[in-house]
Amino acid sequence: MNENQKKHARKKLFLKIFGCIFSAAGIVLAVIGFADFFGAAAEADMPDKFWCVFAGFPLLFIGIAMLLFGFRKEIARYIKDESAPVLNEFAEDIRPAVRSVSSAVQEAKGERACPECGESNAADAKFCNNCGARLKKICPACGGENDGGAKFCDQCGASLEE
Ligand SMILES: [Zn+2]
Ligand SMILES: [Zn+2]
Incomplete structure (x- = not known):
């Protein structure tokens, strides 16, 4: 001390x-x-x-x-x-x-269900890790990101069918 x-x-x-x-x-x-x-x-x-x-x-x-x-x-x-x-x-x-x-x-933000098989995938996955289905579709008209199962762009309405 x-x-x-x-x-x-x-x-x-x-x-x-x-x-x-x-x-x-x-x-x-x-x-x-x-x-x-x-x-x-x-x-x-x-x-x-x-x-x-x-x-x-x-x-x-x-x-x-x-x-x-x-x-x-x-x-x-x-x-x-x-x-x-x-x-x-x-x-x-x-x-x-x-x-x-x-x-x-x-x-809510991290999982994305596959539209084909229902398998959950990472949010940024482009293709299903189970069946290979496309999880995201990039609109050819506006570049907007859409669900893999979408038929029309939800941003501009353009057809997403190939
Ligand atoms: Zn799948
Ligand atoms: Zn679009």
Whole structure:
């Protein structure tokens, strides 16, 4: 541990200790103030320690702030440890959904059924890998790409029959 880390650790320790003291003192003062306020109200007296509430709450606030800073690393680690399994579970839950969506997309764009035999072929296949039938017809008039079984171009209406 170098000098800087030591200083940092000391500052953290200071924050933790004084955070505890400040919070405890704040709670005690607030309790005293409220007890006095309600005790005095019950006896129709003027509360003389109600200022404790006003002193107690800022103290409590400062104490909690100091504790948060002092335990920042611990809190961060706790939050990370807590959220990591939750995230993993979440990923585990959505993985099948992602897989089925991606396979559906693949099917939609990646497979092309042969018009002759029904065999599925890659989207960019020009001929069926099972029967050799033409899967795509390039229109001689406009160059548009049509289904292998098309008789007329779906872009310009030209006949695709040879
Ligand atoms: Zn085929
Ligand atoms: Zn055409």
